[in-house]
Amino acid sequence: xxxxxxxxxxxxxxxxxxxxxxxxxxxxxxxxxxxxxxxxxxxxxxxxxxxxxxxxxxxxxxxxxxxxxxxxxxxxxxxxxxxxxxxxxxxxxxxxxxxxxxxxxxxxxxxxxxxxxxxxxxxxxxxxxxxxxxxxxxxxxxxxxxxxxxxxxxxxxxxxxxxxxxxxxxxxxxxxxxxxxxxxxxxxxxxxxxxxxxxxxxxxxxxxxxxxx
Amino acid sequence: xxxxxxxxxxxxxxxxxxxxxxxxxxxxxxxxxxxxxxxxxxxxxxxxxxxxxxxxxxxxxxxxxxxxxxxxxxxxxxxxxxxxxxxxxxxxxxxxxxxxxxxxxxxxxxxxxxxxxxxxxxxxxxxxxxxxxxxxxxxxxxxxxxxxxxxxxxxxxxxxxxxxxxxxxxxxxxxxxxxxxxxxxxxxxxxxxxxxxxxxxxxxxxxxxxxxx
Ligand SMILES: Nc1nc2c([nH]c(=O)n2[C@@H]2O[C@H](COP(=O)(O)OP(=O)(O)OP(=O)(O)O)[C@@H](O)[C@H]2O)c(=O)[nH]1
Ligand SMILES: Nc1nc2c([nH]c(=O)n2[C@@H]2O[C@H](COP(=O)(O)OP(=O)(O)OP(=O)(O)O)[C@@H](O)[C@H]2O)c(=O)[nH]1
Numbered sequence: 001x002x003x004x005x006x007x008x009x010x011x012x013x014x015x016x017x018x019x020x021x022x023x024x025x026x027x028x029x030x031x032x033x034x035x036x037x038x039x040x041x042x043x044x045x046x047x048x049x050x051x052x053x054x055x056x057x058x059x060x061x062x063x064x065x066x067x068x069x070x071x072x073x074x075x076x077x078x079x080x081x082x083x084x085x086x087x088x089x090x091x092x093x094x095x096x097x098x099x100x101x102x103x104x105x106x107x108x109x110x111x112x113x114x115x116x117x118x119x120x121x122x123x124x125x126x127x128x129x130x131x132x133x134x135x136x137x138x139x140x141x142x143x144x145x146x147x148x149x150x151x152x153x154x155x156x157x158x159x160x161x162x163x164x165x166x167x168x169x170x171x172x173x174x175x176x177x178x179x180x181x182x183x184x185x186x187x188x189x190x191x192x193x194x195x196x197x198x199x200x201x202x203x204x205x206x207x208x209x210x211x212x213x
Numbered sequence: 214x215x216x217x218x219x220x221x222x223x224x225x226x227x228x229x230x231x232x233x234x235x236x237x238x239x240x241x242x243x244x245x246x247x248x249x250x251x252x253x254x255x256x257x258x259x260x261x262x263x264x265x266x267x268x269x270x271x272x273x274x275x276x277x278x279x280x281x282x283x284x285x286x287x288x289x290x291x292x293x294x295x296x297x298x299x300x301x302x303x304x305x306x307x308x309x310x311x312x313x314x315x316x317x318x319x320x321x322x323x324x325x326x327x328x329x330x331x332x333x334x335x336x337x338x339x340x341x342x343x344x345x346x347x348x349x350x351x352x353x354x355x356x357x358x359x360x361x362x363x364x365x366x367x368x369x370x371x372x373x374x375x376x377x378x379x380x381x382x383x384x385x386x387x388x389x390x391x392x393x394x395x396x397x398x399x400x401x402x403x404x405x406x407x408x409x410x411x412x413x414x415x416x417x418x419x420x421x422x423x424x425x426x
Contacts, residue, residue, distance in 0.1 A: 035248040099389035176312035
C-alpha cells in the first residue's frame with residue numbers, strides 16, 4: 001500500500017511501536033496536524049491553550065495507530081507460523097479484545113471476538129489469531145465486514161475444515177450520540193465449511209459462552 | 214461564544230436536536246468536512262468508496278454534537294428550574310451517564326457521574342443535574358477538570374450547604390492505544406462545604422455504592 005515502515009513489535013518506538021517515523025509518515029503526521037488544528041478552532045476551542053498545544057500531533061499519531069491495519073498483511077502473519085499437525089478437533093480462541101473505528105462516524109466500537117477453526121493438516125500459532133483480528137480491526141470498519149474479513153483470511157490461508165467467527169461490540173456512535181442507546185451490543189457471525197452445520201456451530205457457540213473453556 | 218443557535222431539545226432536527234443548521238454552523242461543517250476528507254486520504258483510505266462517501270459530513274456533525282457543550286450555559290440551566298423548598302437533607306443523583314472526549318487524543322472517555330448537594334433554601338429540578346453534567350462533558354476535557362467544573366457550577370448557582378461530585382470513567386486513549394490497559398477505571402471527586410467533612414462524604418459515598426438508593 002505504501003513504502004512506509006510498519007513494525008509489528010509493540011515496544012520499540014514512541015507510539016505503540018507500530019509506526020516508524022520515516023519521511024512518509026512524518027508527512028502524513030504533519031498533514032493530519034494541520035487538520036486537527038482546524039478542528040480545534042471549528043469546535044470553538046483555543047488551540048493555543050496549554051492543554052491543547054500538543055493535541056493535533058497526538059490525535060494525528062493516534063489516528064495513524066488506530067488505522068495501522070491498512071499497512072499489515074494478515075495472510076503473511078498466518079503463514080509465518082503455520083505448522084503441520086494432525087490435531088483435528090476445533091481450536092477456539094475466545095474473548096479476543098477488539099477495538100475498531102466505525103467507518104461512518106470515525107468513532108470507536110469495541111468488544112470481543114471469538115474465533116474457531118478445525119485444522120486440516122495445519123495449525124497456526126495461537127497468538128496469530130488475535131493478530132489477524134487486529135489487522136482488520138485497526139481500520140475504518142463496519143462490524144459485518146470485519147467479521148467476514150477475519151473468516152475469509154483464515155479460510156484462504158489455512159484451508160481448514162471450517163472457520164467460525166463471532167463478534168460482539170458496543171458502538172459509541174449509537175451510545176454517545178445518535179439514538180443514544182447505552183447498553184445495546186451488536187453481535188455478528190460468519191462461518192465456513194463444517195461450521196455451516198448446526199451441530200458444529202452449536203458446539204462453538206456453547207464453548208464461547210462457557211466460563212470454563 | 215457565537216451567534217449560532219443551539220437548542221436543548223433532543224428531537225427537533227437532524228443531528229441530536231442540538232445543532233441548528235444556520236449559516237454559521239454550515240460553514241463549520243463545510244470546513245470540518247474538508248479536514249476529514251483529508252484524514253481519510255492520509256490514513257490510506259479511498260474517500261470515494263461507497264461506504265465513506267458521507268463520512269466526512271457525518272464525522273463533522275458528530276464532532277460538533279460531541280462538543281456542543283461549549284455553546285450551552287450551565288448556570289442558566291440551573292437557574293431555569295430553581296425552587297424555594299425547605300428540604301435540608303442530601304439530594305443524590307447517581308449513575309448519570311457521562312460521555313466526554315479526552316482533550317489530549319480526542320478519543321472518548323465515558324462512565325458514570327454521581328452528584329449530591331445539600332440544599333440551602335433552594336432545590337433544583339432533578340433533570341437539570343444530568344444536564345449540567347452534559348454541558349461540561351460535551352467538550353474536550355480532562356476528567357479532573359470536568360469534575361471540578363460541575364462542582365463549581367452547582368456551588369455558585371445554588372449556593373448550597375455543600376456539593377459532592379464523583380466521576381468514574383474508562384478512557385479509550387488508555388485501552389485502545391497507548392498503555393492498552395483494558396479494564397482500568399479512573400475515579401475523580403470534588404467537594405465543597407459540608408462534603409469536606411468526613412461524615413457527610415462517607416454518607417454520600419455509601420449512598421452511591423448502595424444498590425438501593
Ligand atoms: N450495519 C452497520 N451499520 C453501522 C455500523 N456502524 C455504523 O455507524 N452504522 C450505521 O450506519 C448508519 C449511517 O447512517 P446515516 O447516514 O443516516 O448517518 P447518521 O449519522 O445520520 O445516522 P445516526 O444518527 O442514526 O447514527 C447508521 O444507521 C449507523 O448506526 C456497523 O458497523 N454496521
Ligand atoms: N490527568 C489526566 N490525564 C489524562 C486524561 N486524558 C488523557 O489522555 N490523559 C493523559 O494525558 C497524557 C498525555 O501525555 P503525552 O503528551 O505523553 O501523550 P501520549 O499520547 O504520548 O501519551 P500515552 O501514549 O502515554 O497516552 C497521557 O498520560 C494520558 O494518559 C485525563 O482526563 N486526566
